[in-house]
Amino acid sequence: MSESAPTRGRIHQLPPSVADAIAAGEVVERPASVVKELVENALDAGARRVTIEVEGGGLERIAVADDGLGIAAEELALAFSRHATSKIDTVGDLARISTLGFRGEALASIGAVAAVEAVSRPAGVGAAARVTVRGAVVTGPGPAPGAPGTAVTVRDLFGTTPARRAFLRQPRAEAAACVRVAAEAALARPDVAVEVRSEGRRSLTTPGSGQLRDAVRAVFGAAAAQGCRPVELEHEGLRVTGLVGSPAVARASREACVLLVNGRRVHQRGLQVAVENAFRGLLPAGRYPLAVLDVRCDPSRVDVNVHPTKREVRFTDERVAFAAVERACWAAVRGSEPFHLALASGLSPGGKELAALGPPAAWAAAPLPLPAPGASPGTGPGFREEGAAPPPRPLGLEEARHWRPLGQALDQYLVVETGSGVAILDQHAAHEKVLYWGFLEGLRIAEEAAPAAAPAPSQVLLMPDLIDLPPQLVAAFPTQASLLAGVGFDLELFGETSLRCTAVPAGLPAARVAALVEALLAEGLATGALSASERHHRLAAVLACHAAVRFGDRLSPEGIRRLLDDLADTPGGLTCPHGRPTVLLLGDRELRHAFGRS
Amino acid sequence: MRCSLSAHQFAAGLGAVTRAVSPRATLPILSNVLIEARDGAVHLLATNLDLTIRHHLPAKIDEPGSITLPAKILSEFVAALPDGTMEWELDASSQTVALRSGPYTAHIRGIDAAEFPQLPVLQGGSRVVLDPIAFATATEQTVVAASVDEGRPLYTGVLTEVADSVLTMVATDGHRLAIRQMGVPETEAGTRTSFIVPARALAELGRLLRPQGGDGAGPLSLKLAQNGTHITFELSGYEVSTRLLEGTYPNYSKVVPETAQTTIRTNTKEFLRTARVVALFARDAANVVKIRSEPGMLTLSANTNEVGDNVATLPATIEGEQLAIAFNARYLLDVLQILQTEEVELVCNGSLAPGLIRPVGDDSYRYVIMPVRVAL
Ligand SMILES: Nc1ncnc2c1ncn2[C@@H]1O[C@H](COP(=O)(O)OP(=O)(O)OP(=O)(O)O)[C@@H](O)[C@H]1O
Ligand SMILES: [Mg+2]
Numbered sequence: 014m015s016e017s018a019p020t021r022g023r024i025h026q027l028p029p030s031v032a033d034a035i036a037a038g039e040v041v042e043r044p045a046s047v048v049k050e051l052v053e054n055a056l057d058a059g060a061r062r063v064t065i066e067v068e069g070g071g072l073e074r075i076a077v078a079d080d081g082l083g084i085a086a087e088e089l090a091l092a093f094s095r096h097a098t099s100k101i102d103t104v105g106d107l108a109r110i111s112t113l114g115f116r117g118e119a120l121a122s123i124g125a126v127a128a129v130e131a132v133s134r135p136a137g138v139g140a141a142a143r144v145t146v147r148g149a150v151v152t153g154p155g156p157a158p159g160a161p162g163t164a165v166t167v168r169d170l171f172g173t174t175p176a177r178r179a180f181l182r183q184p185r186a187e188a189a190a191c192v193r194v195a196a197e198a199a200l201a202r203p204d205v206a207v208e209v210r211s212e213g214r215r216s217l218t219t220p221g222s223g224q225l226r227d228a229v230r231a232v233f234g235a236a237a238a239q240g241c242r243p244v245e246l247e248h249e250g251l252r253v254t255g256l257v258g259s260p261a262v263a264r265a266s267r268e269a270c271v272l273l274v275n276g277r278r279v280h281q282r283g284l285q286v287a288v289e290n291a292f293r294g295l296l297p298a299g300r301y302p303l304a305v306l307d308v309r310c311d312p313s314r315v316d317v318n319v320h321p322t323k324r325e326v327r328f329t330d331e332r333v334a335f336a337a338v339e340r341a342c343w344a345a346v347r348g349s350e351p352f353h354l355a356l357a358s359g360l361s362p363g364g365k366e367l368a369a370l371g372p373p374a375a376w377a378a379a380p381l382p383l384p385a386p387g388a389s390p391g392t393g394p395g396f397r398e399e400g401a402a403p404p405p406r407p408l409g410l411e412e413a414r415h416w417r418p419l420g421q422a423l424d425q426y427l428v429v430e431t432g433s434g435v436a437i438l439d440q441h442a443a444h445e446k447v448l449y450w451g452f453l454e455g456l457r458i459a460e461e462a463a464p465a466a467a468p469a470p471s472q473v474l475l476m477p478d479l480i481d482l483p484p485q486l487v488a489a490f491p492t493q494a495s496l497l498a499g500v501g502f503d504l505e506l507f508g509e510t511s512l513r514c515t516a517v518p519a520g521l522p523a524a525r526v527a528a529l530v531e532a533l534l535a536e537g538l539a540t541g542a543l544s545a546s547e548r549h550h551r552l553a554a555v556l557a558c559h560a561a562v563r564f565g566d567r568l569s570p571e572g573i574r575r576l577l578d579d580l581a582d583t584p585g586g587l588t589c590p591h592g593r594p595t596v597l598l599l600g601d602r603e604l605r606h607a608f609g610r611s
Numbered sequence: 612m613r614c615s616l617s618a619h620q621f622a623a624g625l626g627a628v629t630r631a632v633s634p635r636a637t638l639p640i641l642s643n644v645l646i647e648a649r650d651g652a653v654h655l656l657a658t659n660l661d662l663t664i665r666h667h668l669p670a671k672i673d674e675p676g677s678i679t680l681p682a683k684i685l686s687e688f689v690a691a692l693p694d695g696t697m698e699w700e701l702d703a704s705s706q707t708v709a710l711r712s713g714p715y716t717a718h719i720r721g722i723d724a725a726e727f728p729q730l731p732v733l734q735g736g737s738r739v740v741l742d743p744i745a746f747a748t749a750t751e752q753t754v755v756a757a758s759v760d761e762g763r764p765l766y767t768g769v770l771t772e773v774a775d776s777v778l779t780m781v782a783t784d785g786h787r788l789a790i791r792q793m794g795v796p797e798t799e800a801g802t803r804t805s806f807i808v809p810a811r812a813l814a815e816l817g818r819l820l821r822p823q824g825g826d827g828a829g830p831l832s833l834k835l836a837q838n839g840t841h842i843t844f845e846l847s848g849y850e851v852s853t854r855l856l857e858g859t860y861p862n863y864s865k866v867v868p869e870t871a872q873t874t875i876r877t878n879t880k881e882f883l884r885t886a887r888v889v890a891l892f893a894r895d896a897a898n899v900v901k902i903r904s905e906p907g908m909l910t911l912s913a914n915t916n917e918v919g920d921n922v923a924t925l926p927a928t929i930e931g932e933q934l935a936i937a938f939n940a941r942y943l944l945d946v947l948q949i950l951q952t953e954e955v956e957l958v959c960n961g962s963l964a965p966g967l968i969r970p971v972g973d974d975s976y977r978y979v980i981m982p983v984r985v986a987l
Contacts, residue, residue, distance in 0.1 A: 291787070424635075470897040470983050470984065470985045471983065471984040472897075472935070472939065472981065472983050473981045474786065475866050476866060478785070501984075516984060518897075518982045519897035519939065520786075520897040522758070522762065528762070
């Protein structure tokens with residue numbers, strides 16, 4: 014967390030007045046808690062390299078070794094007593110915490126539920142010292158061999174409290190949780206080399222290069238690292254930095270969203286939602302963003318002393334943090350690279366099946382430029398900036414403006430020559446996204462202005478349209494009426510099973526009005542359960558879906574040109590509102606390879 | 612089958628007939644043209660089952676017969692030939708036609724004519740005779756208002772009514788409506804009929820009528836089949852048949868405005884040019900152009916968040932109340948493009964009532980355009 018040179022005072026027992034002010038509770042819930050506490054101690058001690066070993070799901074053995082400041086022999090035993098810390102002195106310090114630890118609780122808690130051995134040798138001291146702890150009883154210190162730094166080994170976790178063991182999952186799951194915690198620490202501190210061994214096998218090694226992308230590559234793989242875009246935004250004194258994965262590298266679970274507040278890993282539901290909001294309309298259901306983000310602010314604006322395991326923090330103004338994260342992610346992701354159509358590496362004997370198209374496996378992230386070598390690291394807090402060279406394409410599809418349409422295939426796809434290959438567009442998805450964005454803007458503007466000030470443009474109908482609906486939808490109409498009016502419908506009840514429509518949102522083909530009204534009513538958008546932005550999203554998505562050209566409609570050459578231009582203007586145009594790709598790229602390189610050209 | 616005919620005539624006829632061939636035919640044989648040699652003529656037929664085009668042209672028949680040939684390669688080949696006599700010879704065993712014209716010889720493999728779908732032959736029914744060019748114009752002026760969206764099938768058709776020696780054509784997509792009337796020089800007395808023709812078929816017919824009619828071709832006769840499900844248009848050697856749309860056409864008579872709070876008169880071409888320039892800035896889905904009357908002129912404007920805005924004026928004579936109204940630019944451009952008179956009139960009754968566009972000095976055409984409600 015602190016990248017400034019580590020220095021520290023002596024370990025001392027906090028007076029009861031301070032100790033009582035610290036959020037109390039269980040510190041060691043499972044093996045991963047031990048890993049977290051030990052790694053955090055290593056990072057607080059200024060380690061450049063941390064090694065973590067996990068055996069028997071962490072119950073048999075957890076060992077964390079660092080090359081940090083070390084603990085003086087005479088303080089070693091004290092470190093294991095409760096409320097003993099070198100990191101704060103007074104209650105006032107709690108408001109300006111800049112270390113991960115501050116409670117003086119972790120080692121004591123671990124010592125109470127396991128057999129612990131700690132060997133430490135402070136820098137500049139000739140020899141190491143060792144203590145052992147079992148059942149909170151400390152033995153030592155005595156001399157021991159050891160390199161500069163600290164090595165803590167925890168054995169037989171919960172060995173004397175079998176009831177606690179009963180709550181744990183399978184050792185394999187516990188080991189995975191340990192590795193995950195270590196990986197998150199490695200992502201939080203790309204300047205520290207982290208090595209993790211689980212059950213004797215190496216499961217993670219980060220280079221400690223200081224480049225977040227390197228750490229992401231080690232944790233999530235090369236494709237993910239390539240598909241990430243840098244995040245950097247300041248909002249009302251908060252600074253959000255990090256990397257966010259383009260939609261092509263989204264994950265099947267929320268675990269790949271690693272959120273840090275002032276360098277501390279937090280599981281803050283609100284911030285998680287902010288990240289997902291930024292991806293709204295970019296990811297299909299069941300896919301979640303990959304992100305490593307650090308929210309930096311003055312320590313006084315965030316209280317870390319609210320949860321016994323520090324899982325959550327409390328912002329003085331959570332909405333500001335939420336907005337900062339959402340904006341930062343959106344700014345980064347709106348320009349994401351379009352999807353690449355992956356050609357299967359081997360051709361089938363018939364040479365026919367070039368690609369096994371099973372989404373989303375067949376979509377791959379577009380390669381991003383690698384950071385320029387020798388780039389000077391940024392100086393500010395948060396993640397260091399990568400090479401100064403800006404990405405060659407500032408916005409994802411902006412260059413679609415310069416693409417040359419070749420035509421329409423099967424009345425479903427647009428085939429286009431790009432600067433460096435061929436692009437295939439799903440005409441419905443592409444048009445849908447263009448319209449979605451337009452509707453969304455309209456809804457936002459309407460909401461910001463006084464509701465009646467700028468109603469959505471509304472096409473008056475030549476003859477009233479009677480829309481027959483199932484009775485339950487007609488019954489739902491009164492609660493939804495104002496919402497529908499807001500997007501441009503003039504509707505009124507007409508008997509028990511129909512609505513009379515005299516105006517529709519402008520730009521909507523007349524023939525689809527009935528289906529659209531039915532879809533909107535069925536969506537049940539007027540329920541108070543939805544946030545305004547979620548409601549806008551859904552509303553715009555339904556409108557766009559019905560107004561867009563269909564898969565199967567013939568388009569004129571001018572229509573194709575215009576769609577390309579409009580898509581280029583549409584932020585996040587690479588996916589439809591439901592998160593499926595609008596464009597697949599097939600690069601010259603891939604084609605040459607597939608055709609067996611060198 | 613063995614015959615000879617003029618390469619040029621054949622190419623022209625084939626070009627017209629193949630307009631009925633769908634590029635994505637549901638049956639492979641529908642990508643072919645049926646060619647029959649009999650009774651001193653070669654008969655061509657292409658169909659997509661909804662629309663059928665037939666043509667016959669004089670030929671010297673040595674041996675009658677029939678075959679179907681792929682429309683695309685056949686068209687390309689004959690279109691490339693210099694004019695001259697073209698000889699046909701079918702080798703029935705291989706279903707291959709040898710085509711010879713001067714130094715060129717081609718062999719094209721076909722499919723047995725017996726496999727071509729049987730099409731209903733229309734008999735009897737009422738007959739109406741029309742002037743081809745006038746009908747082509749009327750078609751063009753109405754088809755423009757029809758819907759291309761299959762969601763409401765009736766709106767993809769053109770209501771065509773004959774009553775008291777007047778033919779009335781009406782099309783709407785629910786947002787605008789075009790009405791065109793024309794006199795019918797020859798009808799059997801008391802003919803009264805009404806049917807809905809797919810706009811797409813009429814558009815194809817219009818294309819066919821232009822060059823043909825220009826050559827001083829005979830009048831167009833419109834033949835309605837007895838069972839009421841199909842209609843056939845006949846014109847000097849061509850026959851276009853289409854399925855009719857079934858249903859009750861909406862009652863449109865009430866939407867044509869009869870009052871005139873504001874009447875604006877301006878030059879058609881200038882109105883079109885101004886609207887076109889302004890519409891460049893009406894790029895979102897709503898595609899809105901605003902029109903405001905000022906003394907002696909009209910102001911047109913459009914704006915989109917992403918693009919910016921655009922204002923233009925044009926001279927106009929304005930009678931009645933001041934007007935501010937908005938339309939979908941597409942609907943405005945569509946009608947201005949097809950008007951042939953020098954001046955055009957826009958009649959309005961406030962910003963939310965239907966607008967009426969009509970060519971000055973021509974009472975046969977009216978185009979009703981529904982406004983878009985916006986902050987004006
Ligand atoms: N790996 C280490 N290297 C150097 N000093 C350490 C290390 N681990 C622990 N210490 C020292 O031991 C003290 C107690 O550690 P412990 O983890 O129990 O408490 P803490 O880190 O101060 O607070 P918290 O309970 O919030 O973690 C620390 O304050 C620190 O001075
Ligand atoms: Mg600690």
